[in-house]
Structure formats: structure tokens, C-alpha cells
Amino acid sequence: MTDTISDCAAAVSAFFADAFAELDGWRNDLSGGEPAVRPTDLDAHVEGLVVPALTGTSPLFVGAGFIAAPGYVRGRDIHFAWWLGPQTGNPLLGSSSSATRLDLATRAYTDYVRDFRTLEWYQVPQSTNQTHVTGPYVDHLCTCEYIFTLTMPVRIDADTPMVGVVGADVSVRRLETAVLPLFLAADRPLALVNAVDRVVLSTEPTVQVGQLAPHSGNWLECTGLPFRVLVGPDPLPRL
Amino acid sequence: MEAHNGGGARDAIFAQLHDAGRTEQVTARLTDAIILGVLAPDERLPSESDLARRFGVALITVREGLAVLRDAGLIETRRGRGGGSFVMKADAPHSTLVQARLHGLAQVDLSDTADYFATIVEGCVQRAAVRASQPDSDRLDRWLNRADFSTVAGARTNAGGFYLELAILSQSAQLVRELIRLQAEFGPLLLLGMTDPDARQSLLDSNRAIAGAVRANDGASARQLATEQVRGLAEWLLNAKARIERGGAVND
DSSP, rough: HHHHHHHHHHHHHHHHHHHHHHHHHHHHHHHHHSSSSHHHHHHHHHHHHHHHHSSSSSOOOOOOEEEEETTBBOHHHHHHEEEEOEEEEEEEEESSOOOEEOOOOOOOHHHHHHHHGGGGGHHHHHOOSSSSEEEEOOOOTTTSSSSEEEEEEOOTTSSSSOEEEEEEEEEHHHHHHHHHHHHSSSSOOEEEEEEOBBEEEEESSSSTTTBBBBOSSSSOOOSSSEEEEEOOOOOOOOO | OOTTHHHHHHHHTTSOSOOTTHHHHHHHHHHHHHTSSSSTTTOOOHHHHHHHHHHHHOOOHHHHHHHHHHHSSSEEEEOSOOOOOEEEEOOOOOHHOOOOOOOOOOHHHHHHHHHHHHHHHHHHHHHHHHHHHHHHHHHHHHHHHHHHOSSHHHHHHHHHHHHHHHHHHHHHTHHHHHHHHHHHHHHHHHGGGSSHHHHHHHHHHHHHHHHHHHTTOOHHHHHHHHHHHHHHHHHHHHHHHHHHTOOOOOOO
């Protein structure tokens, strides 16, 4: 049965590895560029890379793009080249049948954007030079969905400063569809949690998605991710 | 014999959608935002097509709505490069319009909406308290320490911003969506009392207490504080309505 549980952890790792492989392709493509770019050139480049991953029958990502470090894009302190997949009934953005560019001109974004360098999805890859998974969290700026944000640092040369991060948003629902059947096949309740023990998915009914699950028992790490699979998670008291 | 339970729920599925008077809805939404100070003078509104997409209405509906606002002197349309629809600088505060808005709402609807708003905020706050991690609490404190509640505009923006932060911490996408919708519809009105410096200070104190309860993962206290906060805002609003109905002004 330990095999089944390690299969679960491996499946989660494989799901994110596939997603990061896509990001790695974008990173390689973008890191071949000049040390400074014009906004229009960058936007066209990024759009060509990410939009195919946001459209189609069952896209892996709900949003994706490139966030430039200050100074990389000529004349811009802040530059977001970010696209969103088709939206249905989005409370902020309405509906659209095709990919749309995230518009940062509206005022609600300004406070958020001003200090994006301190935000986890930017700051962690910058300081560690590693890929990072932020979340799960409710994305109130774009999709209003429960998502993960995957980010990866982009450098022109290994020893030069980061020019930005490539990133993509994955809905928790998408991961659940891919791995929940395996979790249900185990003979014990399991819960997948992130680095602060927030539940991503669970087969123990008192331990629900979004809750924090303190855990005293065994667990398995998901290789390459800040996630682990709790085996027989402690039942949680009622809210 | 067929079971009849659940009939009400089945009927609700087919209830009429809220699509009557869409121009009026567009007008009301933007008018509230302008007269209650959420949209600032000289601020440019999103483009007509962007508004149509966001509101989920036809372009013609947006154009009709904007025409009403233009006739009311709330926006002006500038042509050419850098053009668009801009919020007009008011010569006098929009107090006449605010009075008209409050007069036009029945007390029973004001109370009911405040109750509904309170219910959503209480749910957000309680779950936020139970579900906030240590880093979440740190972020919430940082957010609150930087938020300005000393000015009218600052208090209005940040009061709504704080509710949103709490909804996010609840980890519920539906609560976030509902709060955004509710704030768009009712937020400006509910925060009318922010013209009062004492109300601003007491809101800030209340928010600090909520942040403390979130840090302590104390759902029950957080919920109680949220109940009291929204009740305070609603009482201010109902008092203002009563003053207007007696022939007075919005403020004392």
C-alpha cells in the first residue's frame, strides 16, 4: 500500500514537472534575447509563446506570461506581459471566448503592482534562482479561481541579474482531476498539503481543501515541490 | 404519489434572470462610484468595449448608460488621443445626488442589504481567522499598517480592500466573487459614513482588532467583530436616511 501512496506523491510531482517543462521552454526562448528589450517586441514574443497553452480543448493553464524585472523593458519600471485563458462569468473581467491580455491600467491593480517585487511568486525565484510554486490561493486579480502560480527565473547569462520571471497559473481543479483517482485508490485517507500545511486535496472528509491541517503521523514528500502527502491526516475539529 | 419536497429549489432554477433594466444598472453602478468618491475626479473610465465586457452587457447598453451620466454632469467625454470618458470635477460635493440616492432607497431594502453584506463579511472573516497561516497574518498586518484610513477617500478604498483581503484568506473563490459583486453594488453606499473622522477611526480600530483575532486563529471573536463593524456602518447609513427624510442633510 505504501506503493500506492508513493504513486500519489509521484503523480503530483509529475503533474507539476510537465507544467514546469512548458515554462522551461519559454524561459529558454526568452533568455536568448538582448539585455534590454522594447515593450512591443517583448509582448509579441511572450504572446506567441504562452497563448497556445491557454487555449484549446483542455488547457493546462488559466493564465501565463512574463513579468519583467525593473529596467529590463526600456523605459518601464514595471512590465507585465500576462495573458488569461477564455473566461466565463468572471466577476471582474466578464466573459471572453479567446485569450485576453491582463490590463494593468485599471486602478485596482496599482497598489498590488507597486510592490510586486515583495510578492512570493516573484521574490522567491529571484532570491533562490529556483522554480517556485505559490499557493493554493484565491486569485482575486485575474481569474477569481483557486489556483497555484508557478514561476521560474529568467536570466540572459547565468551570472547576470534576473531579467524577470516566466509564470503560469494552474487551477486546483485541474490538478484534482489528474491525481484524485490515485488518492482514492489508497487504503488509507490521504491529504496533499503545501508548505504551510494548507490542504490542496484530501480523502479524509473532515480535512477539507483550504484548511490548515496540523499533522502528527507519517507523510511522503512530493519530489521537487513544497508539497507533501499526509498519510491518515489527523481529523480536524469543526469550524 | 409524487414527493413534493424540494419543489421550491427546483422552481428557483428557472427563476427570471436579472437582466431587466440593464442600462439603469450600468448607470446606477457608475453613479454610485462617482458620487460616493470611489472613482476620483479626472479618472478615466475603462473604454466602452471594456465596460461592456466587464458588465456583461451590449456595447449599446454601455453607451446609453454613459449618455445618462454625461447628461447628469458626472462624466465628460474627451475626443482624440488620450481621450475617453472622464469623471468630472464636482463644483460642489455631490451631496444633492447622495441625498437623492438615499431617498430613493427604501429603509427595508437598506436594512436587508446591510444584513446580507454582514452575513458575507462574517463568513469571510470567521474562515479567514480559522484558516490563516502565520505568513498570512504577517501579510495582513503589513497591509493594514500601510493602509490609510485618515482621509475620506483612503478610508473608503481601504475599508473595501480589507474586506477583500479577508475574503482571500477564507480560501473560498465563491466568497471572493460574491464580496466583489456585493462591494460593487453596495460598498460605496455602505461606506458613506467615512466622511466622519470618528467613524474612520473606529473602523480602523475595528480592523486592527479583526487582524488580531485572525492572528490568534480565533474565528468566533473575528466573526463578532465583523458583525459589530458592519452594524456600525449600517446604523450610520440608516441615521443619515432618517435625517434626509426629515428634511435635513446627509451629515449632521
